[in-house]
Amino acid sequence: MEYSFISLLKKDFKMMLSSKFLLLIVASLILYSLYINLVYIKIDQDIYPVYLLDPEESIQNASSQIIRVDNIKELQSRTSDGYAVGIDATGLEPEIIMVSSGLDSMDNIRTAYAYSLLSPGQSTPAEVIGQNSKEMKNRREITSEFLFFELAAVGFLGLASALFKEKHMGVIRVHGVMPVSKSLFIFSKLVLFLLTDLAFAFLLTIINLGLEKGISVLPAVLVQTILLSLIMALLGFLCAVRLPDFKQFSLLYLVLAIFITTPVFLVGQTSITWNWVNYNPMYHLFMAIKNAYFGMPTDEPIYYIVCVVSIVSLFMLAYKALTHEMAKEG
Amino acid sequence: MIEVKDLTFSYGKSKQTLHGIDFTVEKGEIFGFLGPNGSGKSTTQKILTGILKGHGGDVGLFGKDITKSYNQEFYQNIGVLFEYPYLYANLSGLDNLNYFISFYPKEQRQDIEVILERLEFKKDYIKKPVSSYSKGMRQRVSMARALMTSPKLLFLDEPTSGLDPAGAVLFRNIIEEERKKGTTVFLTTHNMLDADLLCDRVAFIVNGSIAVVDTPKNLKEENSNQKIVIDYMLKDKREKKIIKACELTQGILFPHDEIVSIHSQEPSLEDVFIQYTGRGLS
Numbered sequence: 001m002e003y004s005f006i007s008l009l010k011k012d013f014k015m016m017l018s019s020k021f022l023l024l025i026v027a028s029l030i031l032y033s034l035y036i037n038l039v040y041i042k043i044d045q046d047i048y049p050v051y052l053l054d055p056e057e058s059i060q061n062a063s064s065q066i067i068r069v070d071n072i073k074e075l076q077s078r079t080s081d082g083y084a085v086g087i088d089a090t091g092l093e094p095e096i097i098m099v100s101s102g103l104d105s106m107d108n109i110r111t112a113y114a115y116s117l118l119s120p121g122q123s124t125p126a127e128v129i130g131q132n133s134k135e136m137k138n139r140r141e142i143t144s145e146f147l148f149f150e151l152a153a154v155g156f157l158g159l160a161s162a163l164f165k166e167k168h169m170g171v172i173r174v175h176g177v178m179p180v181s182k183s184l185f186i187f188s189k190l191v192l193f194l195l196t197d198l199a200f201a202f203l204l205t206i207i208n209l210g211l212e213k214g215i216s217v218l219p220a221v222l223v224q225t226i227l228l229s230l231i232m233a234l235l236g237f238l239c240a241v242r243l244p245d246f247k248q249f250s251l252l253y254l255v256l257a258i259f260i261t262t263p264v265f266l267v268g269q270t271s272i273t274w275n276w277v278n279y280n281p282m283y284h285l286f287m288a289i290k291n292a293y294f295g296m297p298t299d300e301p302i303y304y305i306v307c308v309v310s311i312v313s314l315f316m317l318a319y320k321a322l323t324h325e326m327a328k329e330g
Numbered sequence: 331m332i333e334v335k336d337l338t339f340s341y342g343k344s345k346q347t348l349h350g351i352d353f354t355v356e357k358g359e360i361f362g363f364l365g366p367n368g369s370g371k372s373t374t375q376k377i378l379t380g381i382l383k384g385h386g387g388d389v390g391l392f393g394k395d396i397t398k399s400y401n402q403e404f405y406q407n408i409g410v411l412f413e414y415p416y417l418y419a420n421l422s423g424l425d426n427l428n429y430f431i432s433f434y435p436k437e438q439r440q441d442i443e444v445i446l447e448r449l450e451f452k453k454d455y456i457k458k459p460v461s462s463y464s465k466g467m468r469q470r471v472s473m474a475r476a477l478m479t480s481p482k483l484l485f486l487d488e489p490t491s492g493l494d495p496a497g498a499v500l501f502r503n504i505i506e507e508e509r510k511k512g513t514t515v516f517l518t519t520h521n522m523l524d525a526d527l528l529c530d531r532v533a534f535i536v537n538g539s540i541a542v543v544d545t546p547k548n549l550k551e552e553n554s555n556q557k558i559v560i561d562y563m564l565k566d567k568r569e570k571k572i573i574k575a576c577e578l579t580q581g582i583l584f585p586h587d588e589i590v591s592i593h594s595q596e597p598s599l600e601d602v603f604i605q606y607t608g609r610g611l612s
Contacts, residue, residue: 007432011418018420170416174475176381177485179405180433327381 004180008188015165016192021158025200028154032146033207040142041135050114051078054089063117085114094118105271130294136213143208144293145269147201147221148286151228152261157253159193160236164246167325172241176326186318190233197229198222209293220297224289227307231285234314241321281310331357331392331483331514332378338386339373347373349538350387360505360515362529362546364522364603370538371518372413375485378516379410391483406434409481413488413518415468419461423451423471426460427478434479445474450500465492473501477508484508487518502528522599532599536607549602557595562586 016022052059052066053075069075072088079086079098086097096111132140166172175185205221206214243249264286267277277283285307288298298304332355339348348370355361365371376382377389380396389396392407417426427442446456449470460468469492476484489505490498505528509515519525525532526546534541542549556575561568564586571584575594582589597605 004433007429011421011429014421014425015418165420166418169419170412170414171418173381173412174410174416174430177379177405177408177410178430178433179402327376 005184005188008180008184009192012162012188012192015162016158016196019158019162019165021162022196024154024158025150025196028150029200029203029207032143032150032204036139036142036146036208041138048110048113049078049084050117051075051084051086052089052118053086056090059089059094059118061119061121063120066117085110087114087118132294136209139208140217140293141269141290143204144286144290145265147204147225148228148264148289149261150200150204151197151225152232152282152285153253153257155193155197155229156232156236156256158196158236159189159233160240160249161246162189163237163240164249167240172322173326173328176323182319182322182326186237186315186322189237190230193233194226194229197225201225205293217293217295220292220295221289223297224285224292227304227311228285228289230311231307231314234311234318237318238314238321241318241325281306331355331359332361332516333390334374334378334387335389336387337374337377337389339370339377339382339384347538348377348385351535351538351540353533353540353543355514355516357514358509358512359530360509360517360528362525362532363516363518363535364520364525364532364599365535366520366607369535371535372487373538374535375487375516375518379408379485380404406438406479407482408485409476409479409483410485411472411476411487411489413491415465415472415492417460417468417471420459422457422459423463423467423474424456426471427474430475431478438479440478440480442474442478445478446470448504449474450497466494466497469493469497473504477504482513484513484515485518486515488520489517490521490524498524522603526599534603534606541606546599550596550599553602553605554594554596559593559595561590561592563588563590 050066051069051074052062053069053072054062055070066087067078069078069086072090075086075088075097078084082099082101084098088095088097094115096114098107098110100107101110130137175182201221202218205218208214209217239249239252243252260280260282263274263277264280264283266272267274267283268286268290284303288303291298332353334351334353336350336352337348338346338350340346351370351374353361363371363374373382377385378391378396391399391404417423418429421429423446424442427446431439431442443456447453451467451470451474455463455467460471463471469489473489476486484505486505490501493501502524505515505517515528517525517529529546531543531545532549533543544552557572558575558578560571560573560582562571562582563569568590569586572595
């Protein structure tokens with residue numbers, strides 16, 4: 001049995017090499033890391049610039065961050081980008097001049113910020129949450145997103161494409177009349193793709209969070225990687241065995257990417273709030289990875305129970321689908 | 331070796347494929363299972379190899395009920411050649427065979443290169459990927475896969491398909507050699523020539539029922555009109571005469587200058603098949 005497993009593993013590794021999947025993984029790792037280090041951590045916008053029109057210089061103790069302008073035309077011109085905020089202090093009460101961002105909440109924040117700069121001494125000090133610098137927060141955030149994407153989309157596709165090849169070549173049927181267990185046939189693929197995903201998660205984390213910060217979150221990240229990798233690999237296996245051709249599989253892949261994963265990113269990374277997203281299992285898996293990267297791993301037993309039950313159920317379904325495929329006509 | 335009694339099978343509730351078939355295959359026998367597409371040949375073979383579960387009736391292999399014998403040991407004792415040469419196209423023929431043989435105990439394994447040589451496989455291609463092979467070469471590698479573990483029972487589905495005439499003769503010789511070693515062969519085919527030349531007995535299956543089981547020789551004799559056609563020359567003119575086979579014992583009594591040919595009117599196995607089933611094989 002041990003020898004059979006090694007044979008299966010070796011064969012699956014050769015299949016993986018010939019499909020250039022490892023190359024894709026390495027390319028993804030390089031691309032993600034370059035994007036994080038060269039682009040993402042540098043794209044944060046500066047805080048809203050605030051312009052003040054106060055020809056009488058009636059406001060004496062305004063913050064040094066305020067930029068004074070000479071006339072109303074200049075004020076209007078400087079605030080025409082929908083981002084900067086202007087204060088017209090020519091009247092009795094200072095008046096805010098700005099182009100709306102389109103979001104009331106955002107406009108209110110801009111207004112409050114501009115007013116706070118008029119009398120900086122009276123500002124309430126902000127409560128500091130966590131110990132991350134802005135750059136580290138960005139690194140953790142984007143690394144968790146890339147890992148989730150890689151496991152959910154690329155891992156799913158990788159196993160399915162390898163299996164489609166075997167299905168197309170008809171060799172799955174040959175295993176049905178050989179002294180090899182169907183469970184081992186599935187298991188060897190899972191182990192191989194899991195090891196690849198774990199190596200990917202390890203490298204992505206260390207490269208982008210650094211050795212010290214990376215190692216501190218790695219155990220929790222790897223636990224979440226194991227769960228998501230197994231679930232996605234089994235889903236990929238099931239789809240590849242049950243669906244008749246790659247065209248239908250591609251359609252399903254598109255549905256998964258657009259309708260299941262996109263809302264997860266939107267809710268998880270922006271200010272959008274959709275309560276129904278709680279019913280999307282991918283949201284919980286994404287948040288678990290994100291929380292692991294922020295050093296707050298999910299500790300709810302129900303989450304882990306549901307994950308394990310899902311993996312066992314998917315394995316049983318994959319076993320049944322494989323048995324059915326082996327009995328098909330040529 | 332194989333005992334089948336009242337075997338039934340349905341795909342779903344309404345599609346009954348096998349309607350109670352009976353046959354036995356003795357150890358060391360080549361048994362031909364002949365029938366047109368959709369007759370139930372493949373379904374029977376899948377039940378016998380344990381791929382399809384949920385049949386009715388009794389099926390025994392190696393003296394055991396099959397529902398209890400589908401285990402590692404069972405699969406170590408059988409070799410299967412599928413109708414299509416299912417192989418890993420990205421691996422070489424040798425890598426394919428090394429991979430498949432690794433699931434069998436060492437004492438059972440034969441030398442792969444010797445088997446490929448026996449199958450007249452081109453040596454230059456042994457390490458090239460299967461995707462570069464012709465259909466005949468793929469069929470040879472598939473046959474090697476079926477033989478390389480010294481099986482006691484061989485299931486062969488259209489073994490000469492995709493082979494040129496010389497290759498077909500080679501395969502028939504190899505099957506014959508296997509039988510001489512004591513291997514039992516269950517041959518599923520459309521090819522009446524293969525069945526006629528190789529099989530000790532054949533079963534004709536149509537619409538999930540067996541029409542007849544007998545030796546090809548008996549089947550042909552029983553359905554023969556026992557007549558002989560003689561072509562001869564008489565006064566520079568070609569003539570033809572049909573006589574009863576028994577009359578030949580007295581010699582050729584009618585006037586003739588030269589005998590051109592003598593043909594028995596024995597039917598081919600395909601003629602017999604059509605007689606029993608009312609339809610051809612293709």
